[in-house]
Amino acid sequence: MSSDGVLLTAAHVTKHFPAGKRRVLRAVDDVSLEIARGETLGLVGESGCGKTTLGKLLCLLEEPTRGEIWLDGTDLLHIPPNELRELRPRLQMIFQDPFASLNPHKTIEQIVGLPLRIKSLRGKARIRERVHELLGMVGLDPSQSGRFPHQFSGGQRQRIGIARALACEPELIIADEPVASLDVSIQAQILQVLRDLQARFHLAAIFISHDISVVSHVSQRIAVMYLGRVVELGPAQDVIYDPKHPYTRALLSAVPRVGEAQPEATLLPGDIPSPIAVPRGCRFHTRCYLEQVTECGTGEPGLREVANGHFAACHLARSKAAES
Amino acid sequence: MMRQPLLEVQHLRTRFETYRGTLRAVDGVSLTVSRGETVALVGESGCGKSVAALSIMRLIRPPGRIAGGRVILDGRDLLEASEVEMRGIRGGRIAMVFQDPLSTLNPTFTVESQVTETLRVHRVAAGAQARDRAIELLDAMGIPAPRERLRSYPHELSGGMRQRVMIAIAVSCQPEVLIADEPTTALDVTLQAQIMDLLATIKEERGLATVLITHDLGIVAQFAEKAAVMYAGQIVEECPVSRLMEEPLHPYTSGLLRCVPRLGRPDVPITPIEGTVPDLVSLPAGCRFAPRCPKVMARCRQAMPPPYEVDAQRLVRCFLYAGADTASAAEEED
Ligand SMILES: Nc1ncnc2c1ncn2[C@@H]1O[C@H](COP(=O)(O)OP(=O)(O)O)[C@@H](O)[C@H]1O
Ligand SMILES: Nc1ncnc2c1ncn2[C@@H]1O[C@H](COP(=O)(O)OP(=O)(O)O)[C@@H](O)[C@H]1O
Ligand code: SF4
Ligand SMILES: [Mg+2]
Ligand SMILES: [Mg+2]
Numbered sequence: 001m002s003s004d005g006v007l008l009t010a011a012h013v014t015k016h017f018p019a020g021k022r023r024v025l026r027a028v029d030d031v032s033l034e035i036a037r038g039e040t041l042g043l044v045g046e047s048g049c050g051k052t053t054l055g056k057l058l059c060l061l062e063e064p065t066r067g068e069i070w071l072d073g074t075d076l077l078h079i080p081p082n083e084l085r086e087l088r089p090r091l092q093m094i095f096q097d098p099f100a101s102l103n104p105h106k107t108i109e110q111i112v113g114l115p116l117r118i119k120s121l122r123g124k125a126r127i128r129e130r131v132h133e134l135l136g137m138v139g140l141d142p143s144q145s146g147r148f149p150h151q152f153s154g155g156q157r158q159r160i161g162i163a164r165a166l167a168c169e170p171e172l173i174i175a176d177e178p179v180a181s182l183d184v185s186i187q188a189q190i191l192q193v194l195r196d197l198q199a200r201f202h203l204a205a206i207f208i209s210h211d212i213s214v215v216s217h218v219s220q221r222i223a224v225m226y227l228g229r230v231v232e233l234g235p236a237q238d239v240i241y242d243p244k245h246p247y248t249r250a251l252l253s254a255v256p257r258v259g260e261a262q263p264e265a266t267l268l269p270g271d272i273p274s275p276i277a278v279p280r281g282c283r284f285h286t287r288c289y290l291e292q293v294t295e296c297g298t299g300e301p302g303l304r305e306v307a308n309g310h311f312a313a314c315h316l317a318r319s320k321a322a323e324s
Numbered sequence: 325m326m327r328q329p330l331l332e333v334q335h336l337r338t339r340f341e342t343y344r345g346t347l348r349a350v351d352g353v354s355l356t357v358s359r360g361e362t363v364a365l366v367g368e369s370g371c372g373k374s375v376a377a378l379s380i381m382r383l384i385r386p387p388g389r390i391a392g393g394r395v396i397l398d399g400r401d402l403l404e405a406s407e408v409e410m411r412g413i414r415g416g417r418i419a420m421v422f423q424d425p426l427s428t429l430n431p432t433f434t435v436e437s438q439v440t441e442t443l444r445v446h447r448v449a450a451g452a453q454a455r456d457r458a459i460e461l462l463d464a465m466g467i468p469a470p471r472e473r474l475r476s477y478p479h480e481l482s483g484g485m486r487q488r489v490m491i492a493i494a495v496s497c498q499p500e501v502l503i504a505d506e507p508t509t510a511l512d513v514t515l516q517a518q519i520m521d522l523l524a525t526i527k528e529e530r531g532l533a534t535v536l537i538t539h540d541l542g543i544v545a546q547f548a549e550k551a552a553v554m555y556a557g558q559i560v561e562e563c564p565v566s567r568l569m570e571e572p573l574h575p576y577t578s579g580l581l582r583c584v585p586r587l588g589r590p591d592v593p594i595t596p597i598e599g600t601v602p603d604l605v606s607l608p609a610g611c612r613f614a615p616r617c618p619k620v621m622a623r624c625r626q627a628m629p630p631p632y633e634v635d636a637q638r639l640v641r642c643f644l645y646a647g648a649d650t651a652s653a654a655e656e657e658d
Contacts, residue, residue: 046512046513046514047512153600155600183368183369183539184368184539184541184580184583184584185368185579185580185583185596186596186600187583188582188583188595188596188597189596189597189598191585191594191596192594192596210512210513211513211585212513212587213542213584213585213586213587214585216585216588216589217585217586217589217590217594218590236588236590237588240587240588241588250514251513251514252587253517254513254516255513255542255587256516256520256540256542256543256545256546256547257542257545257546257586257587258541258545258569258581258584258586259545259569259581259586260586262545262546265517265521267514267517267518267521268518270468271482271484271485272512
């Protein structure tokens with residue numbers, strides 16, 4: 001992690017949803033991680049593995065069943081509401097479908113200006129000036145600020161969502177699949193906007209995506225999720241080139257490569273189990289292709305450091321490290 | 325090696341009448357596919373890939389219509405065929421797999437009735453024989469416990485299993501051509517790997533001519549021999565996949581490749597293509613890519629470039645290659 005110091009810490013964060021008949025859906029299960037100032041942490045995994053829920057938990061849009069979230073030394077779950085209101089704008093979420101999160105009856109100027117008014121920026125003229133500045137930063141024409149969300153394309157709406165988040169002057173942006181519904185040429189535009197803004201404002205970001213290629217481009221570190229858990233976490237290049245968890249290896253081998261040789265695909269058998277019936281022991285063991293040890297079916301492996309700053313939750317990855 | 329083309333699409337044009345005017349969804353598309361060959365039709369959303377596929381199957385409904393061209397299957401122009409003949413060809417000689425099996429499978433019928441129905445309609449098998457055949461097919465598609473699965477309804481299956489059932493139905497009548505329209509776009513990457521592996525095996529075993537429609541250049545790189553890149557209703561570049569990846573010629577193709585994030589290669593920068601795709605109702609005069617093209621010249625804004633035959637294997641619809649054309653006259657345009 002960068003020497004900049006920790007901005008946000010999540011400790012044992014868990015979210016269980018009730019799923020009828022005294023059963024629970026384990027959307028996020030005991031996740032601990034840290035984000036440094038200015039750092040981008042990529043969060044990758046297949047649909048339903050808990051990425052969005054974890055993003056919302058870290059952004060305080062969802063209340064954890066268990067666990068702690070600390071921002072800059074403050075325990076966010078145990079402070080008075082008025083203090084929390086002060087801190088909240090420092091964490092901003094950007095969603096996959098900006099359309100769903102933009103009020104269709106408000107103009108872009110009103111949408112982007114709202115957080116400014118809350119921040120008690122005074123005077124219509126000053127707010128307008130700031131809105132135009134923000135729109136310029138995300139590559140939108142300020143003269144279009146009187147228009148409504150439906151008058152913009154998908155890529156432009158994502159820019160609006162980013163401008164609105166920026167209006168709060170956040171320190172951490174949680175971007176949940178911000179380019180998933182965009183064509184690759186528009187995706188490239190949005191990635192460029194995000195990259196430029198992050199560099200300019202030294203923003204920390206959690207970049208959530210099902211696409212590990214995109215994640216590998218924008219992140220310094222990558223966390224891989226499977227069935228509600230982080231199963232691997234480490235420096236981006238180490239996770240990509242020297243994955244320690246068998247799930248990460250399968251995920252990487254499944255990505256169709258452009259402009260380089262395709263590694264032999266490791267096809268995982270079957271489907272991802274239901275988060276209502278998480279397998280006992282290692283939650284990956286029902287699909288694991290390694291020669292398993294007894295513990296795989298009995299004990300849940302914790303995240304262990306298997307190389308410098310590189311963690312994996314696999315009994316075998318641990319024993320390998322112990323050997324050397 | 326020259327293979328005899330099995331499916332030959334020539335100058336296909338499909339339009340939709342809209343309140344805003346005529347929408348040219350497919351505008352002069354030509355494509356050939358041989359037995360055992362996979363040709364990828366690749367492009368961003370709205371460029372006309374699905375409409376091209378539906379046109380080949382003659383499934384365009386009003387206000388759309390096929391305005392011109394030919395779709396030749398083994399010497400027969402399907403655009404001249406009767407509707408009765410087409411019903412035999414669809415699902416019989418040409419089969420299709422779609423992105424979303426839930427919208428194609430009937431939610432109120434079991435897997436068994438949907439597989440056996442296809443077999444019955446195309447007079448492949450009926451009764452107990454059809455049922456046995458269905459079990460065999462599901463098994464061949466890697467569906468566990470196929471006998472039990474016959475009783476399932478589509479919504480009871482996972483996304484990957486539904487796609488396997490769709491593929492089972494598609495190949496049930498031994499088609500010669502398979503059109504797969506974004507078959508894995510709705511699936512996660514590890515499931516995508518399973519399904520693409522299955523499609524590759526089927527193609528290999530049966531020598532199918534496959535049109536693989538996708539927006540994903542990684543899928544193109546790994547699963548197709550030839551690629552046709554579409555932009556705003558036209559094919560702008562067509563050539564063997566390896567050459568396309570190594571040396572794209574059309575400015576749109578090279579731009580598209582520069583947009584793709586390479587896994588674990590942050591040193592290969594992502595460079596966006598500025599602007600957005602044109603409105604297919606009010607297309608720019610001249611080259612359709614001109615408003616976004618970094619290499620645009622004066623003539624590009626005046627006339628539409630024809631597909632230039634840069635060499636025996638490659639067509640490029642761009643004036644930069646006018647001098648390189650090996651054919652004496654480019655294809656006629658309307
Ligand atoms: N509000 C909710 N109530 C019940 N279950 C939920 C809720 N939100 C998410 N889930 C479930 O939690 C799991 C994780 O979902 P999600 O965080 O959206 O995953 P991802 O973003 O990785 O696709 C899924 O099984 C999902 O159905
Ligand atoms: N039934 C229809 N009526 C009007 N326009 C249509 C219809 N179907 C497709 N189109 C238009 O035709 C163009 C090409 O669409 P499509 O072939 O679905 O694109 P792709 O599959 O490449 O994403 C788009 O502009 C789309 O809006
Ligand atoms: S702990 Fe065992 S089952 Fe789990 S991933 Fe590692 S080897 Fe596979
Ligand atoms: Mg999500
Ligand atoms: Mg389509």
